[in-house]
Amino acid sequence: MIDLNEVRTRLQEVYDPEIGVNVIDLGLVYRMEEAEEGKLYIAMTMTTPGCPAHDNISQAVEWKAALVRGVETVTVDVVWNPPWTPEMMSEQARTQLGY
Amino acid sequence: MQGVSSPRGGIATSQSPPFTLPMRYLLLGVVGFGVFALDLAWQSTALGANRTWSPGVVALTHTLTLGSLLAFVMGAVYQLTTVAFLIPIRALRVARLNFWLYAVGATGLVVSMAQWWLVGMMVFGSLTAVSIYLYAGLIAWSIATAKTRGTMLWFVGLAHLYLAVAVTVAWLMIVSLQGGGFLAGVIEKLLWTHILFATGGFFTFLVMGFSFKLVPMFTLAHGFSGARQTWTLLFANLALWGLVAGVWVDSRLWLWGAGVVGLAAFVNHGMTLFEIVKKRLRKVVEVPLKAVLAAALVGMGAVALLLLQLGMALQAPGWQGVVALYVMGWITLSVMGFAYKIVPFLIWNQRFSKNVEKNKTPMIADLLHPHHARPALWGFTLGLLLLTVGTMADWFFATVVACVLISLSILVFCVQMLIVIHPKKVIKELTAID
Numbered sequence: 001m002i003d004l005n006e007v008r009t010r011l012q013e014v015y016d017p018e019i020g021v022n023v024i025d026l027g028l029v030y031r032m033e034e035a036e037e038g039k040l041y042i043a044m045t046m047t048t049p050g051c052p053a054h055d056n057i058s059q060a061v062e063w064k065a066a067l068v069r070g071v072e073t074v075t076v077d078v079v080w081n082p083p084w085t086p087e088m089m090s091e092q093a094r095t096q097l098g099y
Numbered sequence: 100m101q102g103v104s105s106p107r108g109g110i111a112t113s114q115s116p117p118f119t120l121p122m123r124y125l126l127l128g129v130v131g132f133g134v135f136a137l138d139l140a141w142q143s144t145a146l147g148a149n150r151t152w153s154p155g156v157v158a159l160t161h162t163l164t165l166g167s168l169l170a171f172v173m174g175a176v177y178q179l180t181t182v183a184f185l186i187p188i189r190a191l192r193v194a195r196l197n198f199w200l201y202a203v204g205a206t207g208l209v210v211s212m213a214q215w216w217l218v219g220m221m222v223f224g225s226l227t228a229v230s231i232y233l234y235a236g237l238i239a240w241s242i243a244t245a246k247t248r249g250t251m252l253w254f255v256g257l258a259h260l261y262l263a264v265a266v267t268v269a270w271l272m273i274v275s276l277q278g279g280g281f282l283a284g285v286i287e288k289l290l291w292t293h294i295l296f297a298t299g300g301f302f303t304f305l306v307m308g309f310s311f312k313l314v315p316m317f318t319l320a321h322g323f324s325g326a327r328q329t330w331t332l333l334f335a336n337l338a339l340w341g342l343v344a345g346v347w348v349d350s351r352l353w354l355w356g357a358g359v360v361g362l363a364a365f366v367n368h369g370m371t372l373f374e375i376v377k378k379r380l381r382k383v384v385e386v387p388l389k390a391v392l393a394a395a396l397v398g399m400g401a402v403a404l405l406l407l408q409l410g411m412a413l414q415a416p417g418w419q420g421v422v423a424l425y426v427m428g429w430i431t432l433s434v435m436g437f438a439y440k441i442v443p444f445l446i447w448n449q450r451f452s453k454n455v456e457k458n459k460t461p462m463i464a465d466l467l468h469p470h471h472a473r474p475a476l477w478g479f480t481l482g483l484l485l486l487t488v489g490t491m492a493d494w495f496f497a498t499v500v501a502c503v504l505i506s507l508s509i510l511v512f513c514v515q516m517l518i519v520i521h522p523k524k525v526i527k528e529l530t531a532i533d
Contacts (some may be wrong), residue, residue, distance in 0.1 A: 014420070015460075015462065017444075017446070017451075017452075017460070017461075017462050017463045018317070018462075018463050018464075019319060019381070020462050020464070023484075032343060041441065048315070048316055049185065050181075050182045050183060050184075050185050050312075051182075051316070052178075052182050052316075052444060052448070053448075053452075054446075055115075055452070056452040059452075060460075061464065063143055085321060086322075086380050087320055089380075097319070097380050097381050097382060098381065098382025098383065099380045
């Protein structure tokens, strides 16, 4: 059984290298679920389609999630629907960006 | 972690070319900027004395346009095209080999210009032309497959068409010089056509087009309208063709009308950028982006100066002031501003993105903080304004001081770029991958 809270905590260590805010606070992670025992599925997005850091961020999410106890495989899906909006950011991220 | 295998379920939208492709061009551009800065300081007294048509100054101009700006822009375009249109670059091998053709052609051409060696200009000019046609063809082929066909695609596509026209006209001028001057009667018209298509066509369309992607991306802007972009495209095209027509029919009124439309294009572009910036999420507008915004204002100022020049029927020093302000203020300042964002990203991507599993991966700003761009960009802007005043007022002392200030600012820019690039590491990376 995967502890999704632990995954969330791990993903707070993944930063957008340009903005300097983590993917959880940016609201980039839409969904996390354990579809089958040990198989973690993550649906996430980027702040803009064609984001040049796309591969790095999704790979980092994959790596960090894989470190969580009980995770055997990780599938990261980058989706564009619904598109990311500033309202998806946490209060902390808004403060950090001065929004 | 328990024997993790991680099938990637996501769709890959990143189509970035290999690091070596953009980096070689960017590196050539940085070296070109350095050579230009040193040569500008060296020739400052010739410029102050208004000897602008000497071979040395012609070579200096092309060190900036071919050696620095075009080299840098080609590298950036290879990277940005994949980001902006979500497409891969076609025929990567040809693109990589083409770098060497360009490097040899452009270097040989500039050296031949400095010596006013017509055979060299013919040979190296032809090599450069072939290389630029290849580059423009590859970009056109690549973006032809893009699924999203917005205004930005038109800007980038037309920019490359105008680049091919500018190169063809330049090549015709060289052929004419070499072949006994069979185009001597229209050489001045050809020269202006070349300048207009290169600066008002290629560079202007490219900077405007990619600004619509880069400025929102770096300011994290959302919810702005793209409605004005189409008008900018229309005005910019009308202005360019109007100016070219004005040159060929020799009509000051026609030129003035086209200049007014050009001013409308810049005002519209400036308003688009300011709307994007207004809708940003990042409170602080970084120095490089401020420079990009300032460059749009300077572009506007250069076109206004063109109108003044036409209206008052001023002579040569005024024209040189207009061209210098446009090329250095609008184009060069934009390129330098974007360089402070693009180069650190490329280096970060190459050297640190593979360390994502580690906790101590630096942020991009750790490689070169945007605030550090201040001395180079503002020193350059100040020098440029002084150069415009000095050139237009035919003021020797101001022109020389301005050249030295611009030169020092560009050298600071080059040193900062080289600190990020780290020549020793990059040479190792470039040779290891190929």
